[in-house]
Amino acid sequence: GEGSTPGQPGVLGGAAFPFASPRFQIQPKPKLYVCTIQLEQQYTRGAPLGLRPSGSYSNTTSRENCFYASIPPSVDHPPATSSEFCASSREEKKKIARRKQKRTPCSLLARLVSRHLPLAPAVCVRGHRDAKPAAWTSADHALTGGTFCRRHSGVLQATRIFHTGQPRLAPLPPLPEYGGKVRLGLIPEEFFQFLYPKTGVTGPYMLGTGLILYFLSKEIYVITPETFSTISIVGLLVYVIKKYGASIGEFIDNLNEQKIAQLEEVKQASIKQIQDAIELEKAQQALVQKRHYLFDVQRNNIAMALEVTYRERLHKVYKEVKNRLDYHISVQNMMHRKEQEHMINWVEKHVVQSISAQQEKETIAKCIADLQLLAKKAQAQPVM
Amino acid sequence: MASVVPVKEKKLMDVKLGELPSWILMRDFTPKGIVGAFQRGYYRYYNKYINVKKGSIAGVNMVLAAYVLFSYCLSYKELKHERRRKYH
Numbered sequence: 001g002e003g004s005t006p007g008q009p010g011v012l013g014g015a016a017f018p019f020a021s022p023r024f025q026i027q028p029k030p031k032l033y034v035c036t037i038q039l040e041q042q043y044t045r046g047a048p049l050g051l052r053p054s055g056s057y058s059n060t061t062s063r064e065n066c067f068y069a070s071i072p073p074s075v076d077h078p079p080a081t082s083s084e085f086c087a088s089s090r091e092e093k094k095k096i097a098r099r100k101q102k103r104t105p106c107s108l109l110a111r112l113v114s115r116h117l118p119l120a121p122a123v124c125v126r127g128h129r130d131a132k133p134a135a136w137t138s139a140d141h142a143l144t145g146g147t148f149c150r151r152h153s154g155v156l157q158a159t160r161i162f163h164t165g166q167p168r169l170a171p172l173p174p175l176p177e178y179g180g181k182v183r184l185g186l187i188p189e190e191f192f193q194f195l196y197p198k199t200g201v202t203g204p205y206m207l208g209t210g211l212i213l214y215f216l217s218k219e220i221y222v223i224t225p226e227t228f229s230t231i232s233i234v235g236l237l238v239y240v241i242k243k244y245g246a247s248i249g250e251f252i253d254n255l256n257e258q259k260i261a262q263l264e265e266v267k268q269a270s271i272k273q274i275q276d277a278i279e280l281e282k283a284q285q286a287l288v289q290k291r292h293y294l295f296d297v298q299r300n301n302i303a304m305a306l307e308v309t310y311r312e313r314l315h316k317v318y319k320e321v322k323n324r325l326d327y328h329i330s331v332q333n334m335m336h337r338k339e340q341e342h343m344i345n346w347v348e349k350h351v352v353q354s355i356s357a358q359q360e361k362e363t364i365a366k367c368i369a370d371l372q373l374l375a376k377k378a379q380a381q382p383v384m
Numbered sequence: 385m386a387s388v389v390p391v392k393e394k395k396l397m398d399v400k401l402g403e404l405p406s407w408i409l410m411r412d413f414t415p416k417g418i419v420g421a422f423q424r425g426y427y428r429y430y431n432k433y434i435n436v437k438k439g440s441i442a443g444v445n446m447v448l449a450a451y452v453l454f455s456y457c458l459s460y461k462e463l464k465h466e467r468r469r470k471y472h
Contacts, residue, residue, distance in 0.1 A: 176436045177437050179432060179438075179439050180432045180433055182440070182445075185445045219468070219469065253437075256437075
């Protein structure tokens with residue numbers, strides 16, 4: 001099956017003594033569980049559907065091999081006989097085998113193996129803390145466990161069912177604020193509480209005093225020069241601790257808090273980052289709704305371009321037509337003008353031709369006389 | 385005397401005196417059990433007095449005092465000779 005890696009000896013294989021009581025998880029639906037242990041070594045995915053020679057199957061009946069297990073819908077009612085159980089599972093398996101073309105090799109082998117096995121297979125979950133044994137376990141049941149085949153075409157479904165118990169200590173409970181109470185820095189409070197019902201409040205102190213005097217008087221504790229150095233040192237220590245203890249404690253607590261604040265910052269930053277990413281994603285999702293604007297704009301642009309082109313062409317047509325018409329008009333005008341000029345020239349020429357020499361002299365004399373008259377007139381006028 | 389809860393699972397403080405031998409014998413004296421007992425004891429002390437947010441010096445102090453006592457007991461043999469009086 002997909003779940004197990006090839007060559008991995010069943011975790012189960014070592015512990016698969018067939019008479020251990022299997023502990024397994026009861027699933028509400030009928031499921032087929034496959035335990036693949038050592039078969040992956042023998043078979044590859046591309047194994048043909050044909051059967052291998054039965055020599056290799058002689059090992060397969062051993063408990064270390066893969067077989068199908070089929071759990072009937074109501075696990076509370078164990079099958080009457082194991083053979084009936086096998087039969088039902090066999091039928092199911094045949095149906096399943098007919099349904100799909102591609103089979104995992106373990107499934108193929110399992111079919112064969114299960115025919116040999118007279119056992120009703122059980123499902124075992126290793127490492128499952130809260131597994132409850134079913135009512136119909138018996139010593140004959142081989143142990144299964146390990147990995148399971150995944151769903152192929154929706155017919156088989158087996159999920160990994162390790163670690164389905166409630167997780168303990170998660171999330172981790174916070175550290176207690178203060179440690180256990182201790183009196184005189186040496187003796188836990190529980191001792192005082194222990195003696196309180198019998199001796200009251202002063203009991204432990206009297207006990208302590210009595211013990212000290214007893215040790216001194218019987219010289220169980222011997223007074224040596226070391227005693228005095230001890231007394232001085234202890235006295236000094238007590239003084240220092242009493243004086244500076246609180247501040248040192250605060251200082252160290254601050255260090256701790258700084259560390260925690262740093263980590264918290266990292267956590268918050270990460271959370272914020274993720275939230276920003278989420279918002280960005282949402283914004284982009286919202287943008288998807290507005291995609292139609294893009295297309296509308298493009299459509300508008302195209303429509304405008306078409307309109308513009310149409311108008312340009314219209315204008316061009318107009319110009320061309322006007323051009324042609326103007327040509328005709330100018331041709332007409334030109335002809336008209338030419339004819340006029342020609343006529344005028346012709347008339348002038350003939351008139352000039354018709355003027356004889358004598359007529360010309362007479363005309364010129366008259367002109368001179370007129371001019372003299374005019375000159376006299378002009379001379380007379382400015383004087384006035 | 386029969387008790388309602390089996391002796392096996394009681395804590396030491398709940399065991400009655402008469403049941404003490406059987407309780408002691410019940411304990412797990414394999415190496416693994418002994419190691420486990422030491423571990424448990426250590427973690428009990430550790431979690432009660434040291435692994436807290438605002439621990440005091442008492443956590444360390446008790447260990448040091450125990451060490452002092454222990455070393456005094458070990459060296460009592462030599463200290464006996466420094467007694468001021470022979471008979472008490």
